[in-house]
Amino acid sequence: MRRWLARSEETLGNHSDRLNAINIFPVADGDTGTNLYLTVRAANRAAQECQSSDLGVLLSVAAQAAMEEARGNSGTLLAVLLAAMAEPLQGANRLSAPLLASALRRAQIRSWSALSDPIQGTMLSVLESAAEGAATVDDALSGDDSNRALAMALDGAVEAALAAVVKTEYQLSELERAQVVDAGGVGLLLVLDSLRAVILHQDLQEDLLDGLAGYDVHKPHIHEEMPVVDGVEVMCTINLSPLDAASLRMKLDELGNSVIMSPMVQLEAPDFYRWRVHVHADAPEQTLSAIRALGEPSNVTVSDLRAATHDHPDS
Known part of the structure; x- marks a missing residue:
């Protein structure tokens, strides 16, 4: 878990500019990447200082730090996700496929309930798909808690999250007009692939973001062409x-x-x-x-x- 949060901080830092560039919903203020990075940085610092071997305790500490310093919609939802994932992990010192499925499902429920007006085509729908992907694998393996089953559940969660990110372009009219996918959804995808990578002792998937609408590094900061936001x-x-x-x-x-x-x-x-x-x-x-x-x-x-x-x- 500590390595996951450290990898997530590094990954979001590396991708913050492109996430900012495609950030147009709910406000085209170009800061989703920065907000996610600063929020997970707070979580990572707290996790590194926590000495508990209880996964639930560790993530609770990280989540509380993230919540106190959460930035924007995306950062707040990421902090909620961490806090919710911690609940089924209380008392566990090893992640398994059943626990991953339970943690993601709990995160989905908490995240949807945290918003007054939850909307498809955002981090929420990506999280929902990731939870379903992990649960589908776990159900097929009848609760197998082996490392092999965990690897399959992680792959299932990331694959489902990627498919959900691709769909976001067509779920929100603002994204479809700008021809981009949701920035928060991509950020969550990177966080989930960071979890998969550290647990399986692999690198992030090089082609994970290939072809995502608007994510090419040569694309301009699309939010800069959006109307100025008041409030x-x-x-x-x-x-x-x-x-x-x-x-x-x-x-x-x-x-x-x-x-x-x-x-x-x-x-x-x-x-x-x-x-x-x-x-x-x-x-x-x-x-x-x-x-x-x-x-x-x-x-x-x-x-x-x-x-x-x-x-x-x-x-």
């Missing part, structure tokens, strides 16, 4: 009860879009959790007021989405 991205961490969290989600849905809320850890106070919050909104002060009405947020960041596209010709 802000607000992110924070806050301690709330599930009831208050549901109320906050409803309010944020009224004030903006791309709402993601996910519990990070249960607190000592009864029925209270630490939540990571993400939203795109037009009115930052009103949005922050709605958050502060229910608790005092920490790790607050407010990023100007228009500033992220300042180099557009019409800005």
